Amino acid sequence: MVRRSGRRPGNQDTKQSILESARKVFAERGFDKASNRAIAGEAQVDPALVHHYFGTKDELFLAALELPVDPRKLIGPAVAGPVEQAAERFLDVFLTVWDDPDIRPSLLAVARGIMDPAANRLLSEGVLPVVIEPIGVALGIDRPAERMPLVASQVIGLILMRYVLVVEPLASMPRDRVIATYAPTIQRYLTGDLP
Amino acid sequence: MVRRSGRRPGNQDTKQSILESARKVFAERGFDKASNRAIAGEAQVDPALVHHYFGTKDELFLAALELPVDPRKLIGPAVAGPVEQAAERFLDVFLTVWDDPDIRPSLLAVARGIMDPAANRLLSEGVLPVVIEPIGVALGIDRPAERMPLVASQVIGLILMRYVLVVEPLASMPRDRVIATYAPTIQRYLTGDLP
Numbered sequence: 001m002v003r004r005s006g007r008r009p010g011n012q013d014t015k016q017s018i019l020e021s022a023r024k025v026f027a028e029r030g031f032d033k034a035s036n037r038a039i040a041g042e043a044q045v046d047p048a049l050v051h052h053y054f055g056t057k058d059e060l061f062l063a064a065l066e067l068p069v070d071p072r073k074l075i076g077p078a079v080a081g082p083v084e085q086a087a088e089r090f091l092d093v094f095l096t097v098w099d100d101p102d103i104r105p106s107l108l109a110v111a112r113g114i115m116d117p118a119a120n121r122l123l124s125e126g127v128l129p130v131v132i133e134p135i136g137v138a139l140g141i142d143r144p145a146e147r148m149p150l151v152a153s154q155v156i157g158l159i160l161m162r163y164v165l166v167v168e169p170l171a172s173m174p175r176d177r178v179i180a181t182y183a184p185t186i187q188r189y190l191t192g193d194l195p
Numbered sequence: 196m197v198r199r200s201g202r203r204p205g206n207q208d209t210k211q212s213i214l215e216s217a218r219k220v221f222a223e224r225g226f227d228k229a230s231n232r233a234i235a236g237e238a239q240v241d242p243a244l245v246h247h248y249f250g251t252k253d254e255l256f257l258a259a260l261e262l263p264v265d266p267r268k269l270i271g272p273a274v275a276g277p278v279e280q281a282a283e284r285f286l287d288v289f290l291t292v293w294d295d296p297d298i299r300p301s302l303l304a305v306a307r308g309i310m311d312p313a314a315n316r317l318l319s320e321g322v323l324p325v326v327i328e329p330i331g332v333a334l335g336i337d338r339p340a341e342r343m344p345l346v347a348s349q350v351i352g353l354i355l356m357r358y359v360l361v362v363e364p365l366a367s368m369p370r371d372r373v374i375a376t377y378a379p380t381i382q383r384y385l386t387g388d389l390p
Contacts, residue, residue, distance in 0.1 A: 117307060117359050124362040149356060149365055150376065157352025161344060164312050167319040169341055170348065180390035181345065185380045195375035 015053050017043045022054075022064040027113070030121025031061060031130075058130045065110055068103045071131045079138045086139050087186035091179045094155070098163060099175055111159055128152065141190055150189035158182060210248050212238045217249075217259040222308070225316025226256060226325075253325045260305055263298045266326045274333045281334050282382035286374045289350070293358060294370055306354055323347065336385055345384035353377060 021042035025034045036057065040047035054060040062070070074097065078090040097103055114123050132152055136144030162170045162178070170178070188194075216237035220229045231252065235242040249255035257265070269292065273285040292298055309318050327347055331339030357365045357373070365373070383389075 112312060115310065115355060115360070123356075123360050128362065146364055149362055152362075153352040153356045153365065154349055154380070155352070156355055157348040157350070160310065160351055160355070161318075161348045165310070165318050167323065167344055167347075170344055177390050184383065185349070188379065195372050 011053075014043075014045055014049065018045060018050055018053060018060075019064050019066070022060055023113075026061065026064060026122060026126065027116075027119040030119075031057075031125030032121070036060075061126050061130055065113075065127075065131075066106065067110060068106045069097055072134070075135050075138050078135060083139055083141065083191055084187070086190055087183040088179060090135070091183055091186060095175045095178060098159070104163065108163060111164060115156070115160070115164075123152075136190070139190065147189055147194070150194075151186055154182065154185050154189065206248075209238075209240055209244065213240060213245055213248060213255075214259050214261070217255055221256065221259060221317060221321065222311075222314040225314075226252075226320035227316070256321050256325055260322075261301065262305060263301045264292055267329070270330050270333050273330060278334055278336065278386055279382070281385055282378040282380075283374060285330070286378055286381060290370045290373060293354070299358065303358060306359060310351070310355070310359075318347075331385070334385065342384055342389070345389075346381055349377065349380050349384065 018039065022034070022039045025039045025042055028034075029038070034057075036047050036050050039060070040050045043050075050060065054063055062072075074093050077093050078086060081089055098107060113119060114127055128149060133144050133148045136148040136151075141147055158170070158178075161167045162173070173181075213234065217229070217234045220234045220237055223229075224233070229252075231242050231245050234255070235245045238245075245255065249258050257267075269288050272288050273281060276284055293302060308314060309322055323344060328339050328343045331343040331346075336342055353365070353373075356362045357368070368376075
């Protein structure tokens with residue numbers, strides 16, 4: 001049973017409490033096993049409230065990540081145009097967001113949470129299907145569930161070297177050169193011949 | 196002055212104590228600022244002993260990483276043959292080591308240490324110049340200090356997805372398919388046209 005005694009008054013407090021509980025339960029159990037009921041229990045609220053405030057589990061997950069930008073809004077520019085240049089557009093949008101000094105700190109916090117081996121199912125069950133694979137689906141590429149993890153394997157390595165570990169020459173490389181360096185790799189993973 | 200009161204008897208104890216101190220000092224100060232003197236002080240031994248047991252700082256660093264395999268011995272097979280197939284040979288050697296269940300746990304520990312943002316200079320100052328760039332130098336490629344970090348950015352992403360976070364389909368992908376998937380990327384970073 002859900003204890004109601006600890007339920008906090010006020011929408012903002014309740015929403016914040018649900019988000020904190022969601023982060024905890026997602027990290028501990030992974031995306032698939034994190035139930036609405038468990039998150040509500042952790043936050044000491046009625047499960048109906050979780051749904052009321054955040055809708056589906058995908059939407060709650062995105063809200064709990066507290067991304068400074070909604071990744072679903074970034075899909076548009078990456079998808080608008082010929083699929084043969086999708087990698088360039090994707091990297092352009094991606095670097096615009098990551099290179100913004102106002103946005104980067106919160107993205108770094110998210111990246112560290114995702115790369116934490118203790119919370120490893122967040123990437124495989126949450127970020128890949130909810131955030132990354134929809135880009136492949138929107139692009140209309142074949143086998144997005146196979147191709148997008150390849151894209152992720154290069155993008156994560158780039159994030160780690162350029163932003164998290166600040167390794168040169170990647171850390172100071174002008175964005176146009178980063179795009180020109182990595183676009184052929186990403187484009188092959190998106191639409192090229194793969195074994 | 197180095198305190199000698201705490202110096203332990205016996206070579207193995209001393210060597211172990213130096214390695215533990217080296218790991219601590221490398222992680223705290225980064226590779227460049229970790230001095231022989233600081234490591235000896237931390238281990239409470241004479242600085243001459245550090246040199247006596249481990250030689251150069253590069254060699255001490257490699258010893259402190261406690262890699263289950265000496266990366267310098269893996270360079271041979273990767274280098275032996277035409278440079279146009281170097282990526283395939285490199286990935287072959289690399290996956291043979293990582294896919295070995297006896298070796299993987301200690302490699303995972305090293306990988307987590309390197310990817311820890313709190314010890315970020317270990318990669319840029321230690322692993323890249325001491326372990327990774329020599330492969331490029333041995334291959335005789337141009338601009339190894341620019342190209343090898345690109346190789347590292349893809350290899351680290353692959354390690355993270357396949358071994359640390361165990362993300363499918365990469366985690367269960369047969370090694371030949373991993374090689375065929377990633378060899379074109381690595382080969383372009385090694386010898387291809389770059390911006």
